Amino acid sequence: MRILLVEDEREMAAWLERALAQSGFLPEHAPDAQSAEQMLASAGYDAVVMDLRLPDKHGLVLLREMRNRGDVTPVLILTAQGALQDRVRGLNLGADDFLTKPFALEELEARLAALVRRSRGRKVPRMECGSLVYDSESRAFSLDGAILHLTPREHAALAVLVTRSGMPVEKSQLFNRVFEHDSDSSPDAIEVVLHRLRKKLAGSDVRIVTVRGLGYMLESILDDT
Incomplete structure (x- = not known):
C-alpha cells in the first residue's frame, strides 16, 4: 500500500516512515501542505496520514481542498488528545478516520489497512x-x-x-x-x-x-x- 505521510515534525516522520516500511507499506513523506499537494497531483496513493499542524496550511484546509477537487483518497488524521473540535470539523470535511497522539503503531497499521479495504470495496490484491x-x-x-x-x-x-x-x-x-x-x-x-x-x-x-x-x-x- 502506497501511503502519503503529511507530517512536519522530522523525528516523528522519520520514525513513521521507517516503521511503516518495515511493516510492508510504501510510505512517502511530505513535510508541508505544498509538498503534499504536488505529490497528490503527480502520483496515486492508497491512503493519506495527515497531521493537522502544518507549517504552511492547516491540515483541515488541505483536506477541504482535496475533497473540493474530487480527490477521494482515504485520509486518516492525527489529532492531539481531546481535540474534539478538529475531529468534528474533519468528519464534516470528508476525513475517513482519526488517531489520537500518542498512538500504537499496530493501531495505525490496522486502521490504514481497513481504510484501503473499504475504499476499494474488496480485499487488497x-x-x-x-x-x-x-x-x-x-x-x-x-x-x-x-x-x-x-x-x-x-x-x-x-x-x-x-x-x-x-x-x-x-x-x-x-x-x-x-x-x-x-x-x-x-x-x-x-x-x-x-x-x-x-x-x-x-x-x-x-x-x-x-x-x-x-x-x-x-x-x-x-x-x-
Missing part, C-alpha cells in the same frame, strides 16, 4: 512475481506456497522490490526505505540485506538482479524462458 506472493493485507510473503520468514529490513526491501517487480529500484531509494534517515549505516549496508534475501530466494524461480547504473530489480526467471 496480492502482488506476485513468479512463485513469490505478497499479501498486502496481511503483509506476509510466501514462496512456493510456504511462508517466507524475513527480518524487518528484509521484509521492507522485498516489499519495495515486489511492488515494482520487473523495474529497477535505485540503490539510494531502496536504502532510504529500509534504514532510518538518520542512521549511521552506510548506503552499502543495503547490499548485506539483499545478500540475505538472495539466499532465501535461492532455488526458486525468483531472483534479485543488479542492473548496472540503475539499481536492483526483482524478476521471475520464468519470464526469461
